[in-house]
Amino acid sequence: MRIVKQAAIAALALMAVTGVVQAKEWKNIRVAVEGAFPPFNFVSADNQIGGFDVDIAKAICEKMKAECTFAVQDWDGLIPALQAGKFDAIISSMSITPERKKVIDFSRPYYQSPSSFIAPKTAGIKDTSPESLKGKTIGAQSSTVQAAELEEKYKDSEIKLYPTQDEVNLDLVSGRIDMLFVDKLPGLDWLKTADGACCEFVGTDMPTDGVGAGVRQSDTDLRDQISEAIVAIKADGTYDKINAKYFPFSIWKD
Amino acid sequence: MNWDALATYGPRMLQGLVVTLQLVAISITLGALLAWPVALARMSRSRLLRGVAFGYMYFFRGTPLLAQTFLVYYGAGQFRVQLEAVGLWWLFRDAFFCCVLTFTLNTAAYQAEILRGAIKAVPIGQREAAMSLGLKPRQIFRKIIMPQALLIALRPLGNEVILMIKGSSVAAIVTVFDLMGVTRLAYSRTFDFQVYLWAAVLYLIVVESIRRIWDKIEHYLTRHLRTA
Known part of the structure; x- marks a missing residue:
């Protein structure tokens, strides 16, 4: 029992330490998109990425006052690469599902589509x-x-x-x-x-459960900051502007 | 061990393995049949035949199997109307057929090159000796050259089978649920890397079996070369 207790204390201490480390400010966020899902994300002929997801991601980063760099990653490899630390957030029309929630965490939904x-x-x-x-x-x-x-x-x-x-x-x-x-x-x-x-x-x-930004389960601070930023860009009208650019109706999910 | 995933996807992976084995067995066999005429054409006296065979081998050995599979699978999709007109669309509609066709053409090119090399490697003295015995060219080829060439070709052919087993995993990209296809599916549901490990073990078992079979064949075929 003592060993268990010690291990538990050690684990708690470790969590506390890493917790402090994680509470860092996110100045640089590496965002991954699939790049093959128009109009949400795509790579154009001149090798530029664009789309609804990318515009939303840029707006989120701006709200968070963070510098965002984008990576293009095959769909099947998005979650494994996130877990491997190749980037920090998946903003690539990834629906929130129970299976995915077992391995990664999601921000609040930023759109919904059946x-x-x-x-x-x-x-x-x-x-x-x-x-x-x-x-x-x-x-x-x-x-x-x-x-x-x-x-x-x-x-x-x-x-x-x-x-x-x-x-x-x-x-x-x-x-x-x-x-x-x-x-x-x-x-x-x-x-x-x-x-x-x-x-x-x-x-x-x-119906589906909506689409959120995927982050590692350990990065709860990043998850919350992205969720706040999503609410904030909706409140200041940035979201609606981006929405209108792609769709004649609102895809926001309350 | 992730027993849940094993219970759910284990049986499906074995089914996938069967598909992989079918794919490879059919392609290698048809490829072997096609390889002979190609190899002979490559060594033919006719410049045209030589050129055609060279071009064919050059293309299939020089481009990735993945690209070839895409070309056949999605390329055929673009020519649906024409293929329907000649009554072949039902074949090209099937992903398994497209893979068998591509793999056959691919492996035939490699096997033809292996055969050509093996035939050339049989010492010229063998042919001369046979001629001096008055054997006809056809007899020389069948009784003297071919048996010796096949022995030389045996190991490289075994290599080709092994490469094909692993290469066949590109079938998963064009919707065939071979071993790799099922594994990808299982991974996309469980997000557990273990499934790739299981797939690797299954591929290893198959390759090891091939290796052992090849050892047996070689042991049998070289029995005349061993001293008692």
Whole structure:
């Protein structure tokens, strides 16, 4: 018992020490984006990153009076690289999910968007319940809320998972998949493109828990500062300006 | 050990392993069949045949397997209408087929180069001796050159099989749930690095099995070279 007690005290002391270290001011924040999820984040032809996530991240950093540097990281590697300390925050349209919360921490949501099905206009799909999509091939980006939802509820459909959303879209156009399941807002954006003209939203949307900035579980101070900054940019109108730049309606989540 | 994850994803990973083995077995076999004509064309007297074979091998050995897989998979997607017209789209629609096609073409190029090297490595005196015995060119090739060349090619071919087993993991990128595909899925749900460790162990077991089989084959084929 004594050893346990000592260990507990030592652990507490360590937490206290690291706690002090962590309460540092965040002057430099390394932010990661996927860079393949327009209009939220993308890498343009001249190698500049942009998008809603990036604009929000910049506004947050400005509010926090911190210098932000951006890194582009593959979607599947975002959480592992965050944990490995390659950067400090993921601001890349990452939905807040119970599984992710087990390994990282999230700020308050900075936007919300439901999940939607997209199918070719000619397919005539109306109902998107698991029963009526039995036998259909449905695509989604791997490691997303949508992929998890499909795996969990659409067991009788064939699920195909891709590294990026662009590839899911490509395969819907080429007809390898019957439909895809995607975050509604990037879906909306894609439907406006020449490739997306083939297709439309079908069935019923599914709500999600919103999108937050992901940080390491040890960086609670950073998490709280980002949350405060999100509220602050909403209050001073910066958020609404950025919102209006990308969407004709509000995507804010209270 | 993360027993929960093992219980959930262990069986699926074994299924993935089966897919990997199918992928490799089919590709290596078809590749081996294709490698012979390519190797012979490469050594042919016809400049055209030589050129075509050279170009083919040059391309497939000179570009990454990942790029080739993307080219076939997403490239085919762009030519859906044309492929439908010739009635081949149902094949190219299938990711597994696209992978088998790419891997076959890729491994055939390597295997052809291995065969060519092995055939060239058989001492010229063997052919001359056979000719002086009055054997026909076809007989010389089948009875004298080929058995010796295959022995020389055995080790490099084993290498190629091993490389293919590991290389086949790119299939996961184009939606095939091979061992790597399942592993990525399991990792994206559990965020536990262990699953990659399990995958590594499974790949190791397969490669080690191949290594042992190859030792056995070599032991058998070189029995005439050992002193009693």
